[in-house]
Amino acid sequence: MTAPAELSVASIDEHRDDEAQARFDDLIAKDSRIEPRDWMPDAYRKTLIRQISQHAHSEIIGMQPESNWISRAPSLKRKAILMAKVQDEAGHGLYLYSAAQTLGIGREEMMQQLIEGRARYSSIFNYTTPTWADMGAIGWLVDGAAICNQVPLCRASYGPYGRAMVRICKEESFHQRQGFEILLELMQGTDEQKRMAQDAVDRWYWPSLMMFGPPDDESPNSAQSMAWNIKRFSNDELRQRFVGMLVPQAEVLGVTLPDPNLTWNEERQAYDMSEIDWDEFHEVLAGRGPANAERLRRRREAHEDGAWVREAAAEYARKQAAKAATAA
Amino acid sequence: MSTPGETGTEAWPLWEVFVRANRGLSHVHVGSLHAPDADMAVRNARDLYTRRNEGVSIWVVPADAVTTSDPDAKGAFFESPAGKNYRHAVYYTKSEGVKHL
Numbered sequence: 001m002t003a004p005a006e007l008s009v010a011s012i013d014e015h016r017d018d019e020a021q022a023r024f025d026d027l028i029a030k031d032s033r034i035e036p037r038d039w040m041p042d043a044y045r046k047t048l049i050r051q052i053s054q055h056a057h058s059e060i061i062g063m064q065p066e067s068n069w070i071s072r073a074p075s076l077k078r079k080a081i082l083m084a085k086v087q088d089e090a091g092h093g094l095y096l097y098s099a100a101q102t103l104g105i106g107r108e109e110m111m112q113q114l115i116e117g118r119a120r121y122s123s124i125f126n127y128t129t130p131t132w133a134d135m136g137a138i139g140w141l142v143d144g145a146a147i148c149n150q151v152p153l154c155r156a157s158y159g160p161y162g163r164a165m166v167r168i169c170k171e172e173s174f175h176q177r178q179g180f181e182i183l184l185e186l187m188q189g190t191d192e193q194k195r196m197a198q199d200a201v202d203r204w205y206w207p208s209l210m211m212f213g214p215p216d217d218e219s220p221n222s223a224q225s226m227a228w229n230i231k232r233f234s235n236d237e238l239r240q241r242f243v244g245m246l247v248p249q250a251e252v253l254g255v256t257l258p259d260p261n262l263t264w265n266e267e268r269q270a271y272d273m274s275e276i277d278w279d280e281f282h283e284v285l286a287g288r289g290p291a292n293a294e295r296l297r298r299r300r301e302a303h304e305d306g307a308w309v310r311e312a313a314a315e316y317a318r319k320q321a322a323k324a325a326t327a328a
Numbered sequence: 329m330s331t332p333g334e335t336g337t338e339a340w341p342l343w344e345v346f347v348r349a350n351r352g353l354s355h356v357h358v359g360s361l362h363a364p365d366a367d368m369a370v371r372n373a374r375d376l377y378t379r380r381n382e383g384v385s386i387w388v389v390p391a392d393a394v395t396t397s398d399p400d401a402k403g404a405f406f407e408s409p410a411g412k413n414y415r416h417a418v419y420y421t422k423s424e425g426v427k428h429l
Contacts, residue, residue, distance in 0.1 A: 037399030098361065103332075106335040107362060
């Protein structure tokens with residue numbers, strides 16, 4: 001006797017889902033925003049959780065290559081700047097964890113996924129920073145590529161993600177400029193300093209181009225992300241745009257971009273460039289980059305070393321609340 | 329129904345943060361954060377959301393203390409103002425051309 005009733009409940013649910021799907025599709029078609037409590041397809045939610053948490057992890061792991069240089073920065077001014085930048089990255093990680101959290105996943109869970117090696121972060125942070133010039137190259141190239149990627153994300157269809165990105169982009173422009181300035185100062189210095197700057201550019205140029213992800217024909221999720229208005233431009237479009245911005249900037253710096261085939265194509269109105277070494281990209285992505293193990297080990301240690309602080313603060317809050325309750 | 333994000337299972341609860349950008353303006357929601365208690369939430373909010381003079385005052389509210397309208401009932405709940413355009417000044421057109429009206 002219960003079967004028909006169950007059937008009808010199921011069909012009502014299905015009807016409701018169809019209606020909700022139609023409302024969702026309509027909002028996307030109008031280029032409006034989806035907000036946390038709106039109905040959304042499971043795949044949209046999962047894609048966003050994956051993308052936003054990976055982005056948050058990248059910011060958190062991204063603190064490491066630079067914090068490496070805080071104690072050795074060449075002046076008090078540079079030290080203060082670097083600290084501010086690393087603090088911004090922690091902040092960006094937290095904005096993004098909060099945005100992801102509105103989709104129904106806790107920060108603790110995301111952090112656990114990261115330290116257990118179950119979550120990805122941008123492979124750029126698995127490269128090492130052996131010289132001071134790397135701080136310049138990271139700011140100019142890595143943060144530059146990040147900005148290029150992130151500016152269109154300010155218009156991502158998921159409201160909390162777009163809002164977090166607006167805040168992040170505002171802060172990132174200081175990161176890129178300070179990097180450019182570090183390189184410029186080195187390029188106006190001694191021959192040894194010039195060599196150091198060029199060497200850093202040589203090492204970071206290709207990895208920064210890889211930050212835009214695989215070529216369009218090998219990026220299976222891109223089409224769906226673009227249909228959902230999460231992604232606004234393809235990987236190759238953004239990469240091309242970035243290279244177009246770099247060339248004149250490299251001229252100002254007086255550095256050479258390490259690609260002999262980099263030439264202006266009048267017909268395409270864009271730069272032609274060499275094929276990217278995607279084997280290297282996949283190796284680093286697979287965990288075999290220069291510093292993958294070290295980055296995760298450091299993150300895990302920091303998390304475990306901080307456990308007593310988190311517990312003590314929670315316990316203090318609990319006791320204070322209990323005291324207040326008895327007093328009342 | 330509270331704001332989205334509070335899982336109820338984390339060691340530190342979630343707080344919603346509101347910042348007054350300048351004297352004369354309201355506090356505006358800027359995001360959320362985790363903190364063990366209200367004092368720490370205010371300090372964390374200062375470090376997280378006002379690193380560049382974005383505010384002169386901060387409010388923090390436990391996320392689970394916020395009551396929101398039911399998102400599923402959006403249409404019906406906000407139906408009342410629809411069709412009542414006489415609540416807007418532009419509804420009254422006969423005074424067009426008359427000064428200071």
